[in-house]
Amino acid sequence: MRRNRRVKILATLGPSSSEQDIIEKLFEAGADVFRINMSHTDHDRLRMLVERIRSVEEKVGRPIGVLADLQGPKLRVGQFSNGPVDLQNGETFTLDADPAPGDRSRVHLPHPEILSALEPGHRLLLDDGKIQLKVLEASPKKAVTEVVVGGRLSDRKGVSVPDSEIATSAMTEKDHRDLIAALDQNVDWIALSFVQRPDDIAEVRKITRGRAGVLAKIEKPQAIGRLAEIIELSDAIMVARGDLGVEMPLEQVPGLQKQITRAARGAGKPVVIATQMLESMISAPVPTRAEVSDVATAVFEGADAIMLSAESAAGDYPVEAVATMDRIAQQVEQDKNYRAIIHAQRTDPEATGADAISAAARQIAETLNLAAVICYTTSGATGLRASRERPSSPIIVLSPVLSTARRLALGWGLHCVMSEDANTEDDMVDRACRIACSEGFAKPGQRIIVTAGVPFGTPGSTNMLRIAFVGSDGKGGI
Secondary structure, three states: OOOOOOOEEEEEEOOOOOOHHHHHHHHHHOOOEEEEEOOOOOHHHHHHHHHHHHHHHHHHOOOOEEEEEOOOOOOEOOOEOOOOEEEOOOOEEEEEOOOOOEOOOEEEOOOHHHHHHOOOOOEEEEOOOOEEEEEEEEOOOEEEEEEEEOEEEOOOOEEEOOOOOOOOOOOOHHHHHHHHHHHHOOOOEEEEOOOOOHHHHHHHHHHHOOOOEEEEEEOOHHHHHOHHHHHHHOOEEEEEHHHHHHHOOHHHHHHHHHHHHHHHHHHOOOEEEEOOOOHHHHOOOOOOHHHHHHHHHHHHOOOOEEEEOHHHHOOOOHHHHHHHHHHHHHHHHHOOOHHHHHHHOOOOOOOOHHHHHHHHHHHHHHHOOOOEEEEEOOOOHHHHHHHHOOOOOOEEEEEOOHHHHHHHHHOOOEEEEEOOOOOOHHHHHHHHHHHHHHOOOOOOOOEEEEEEEOOOOOOOOEEEEEEEEEOOOOOEEO
């Protein structure tokens, strides 16, 4: 099955989309990677969902990516003795280490790491930012605050601390257990929530040891300040606009989305735009015009993937949401301005032989109007380099490693095919021509360009490109 678009679609699985027939319909509608949210998934359910995705993969004959999204630290206030309290603007309210139930003047904050990190002037955002407090006095035992924006506060509401870097890992004990379980199920990507610093990524990499790609979710102001370092250590990036919009002013989020997207593209790392893309389709069969524009903007920016959360996980129209996103993406990529925008955002290749080969392949393919760019890759690095170039010609990635093909399902424009490595240069060309024909990308008489590494089968050795005619028998011709 060939997609008629380059941007990829992530669909979150949940109560509305756990059955195998629905997963298959989601794939047919356009989903390329399935996200499993570990905040709502135990290990038995994780295993069941992965098994069902792999069954669909076997049936459709296409590599499908699986992303396990770790919950991350959930910071919450304690409980109140007599139910919810109403905080009024200008009042004083204390958060402290006392586990006793709270009242209108105070509440327990069961996170000593937050109390230790707070300083006068820092903000505290409660209940997804609905309530805003400003710290007046801070100590390891309590924080006295002024209510800047009041509201009703009830038990166990979330706490965000946008001005403080908390001295704790982005991975909790639950996340560690979930990570091990996800690796045991051979998922392709691990998403790490609430990343603050590069060390958070390094911690996960020590455990994954290359068994899965590590995706950093950018949703905290501290991560913005160290974005380049985080991108360097990550395999992919997600712009998690929900929490980012809680901890930072809403009006800054669109600019940050562009900044993060371009930084990730420049580094050759896949970037995913997420949260509330078609939010109204949770309960409606069609999206709002503003949501359509939002999805289109992400595609115009050259994002590798766009994601559905509750729309596909718990909504009334999961398949329709994926199909709608697919149609929007196709329409954008056919727009006369699309290629010009993508071209204008292209960055110079890095000073390596493999990057130079990928850049040259893109330029030759566009100059000669070739039918496809074919990349042989074992580790997946060559495929991502080709994707980074954003060529106008389709990209086919041939890999003998199934896990590589599945992981590359996240990359912009990459059509992944399982194939044995070539034995000789002639075999390399014949195999590439046959697959380009059988997958519907080339016809006899057309030309393709092939990149590979010599000696064959050596990871990281891309050092050759070859222009080939597709013969009348579908093999390399003269």
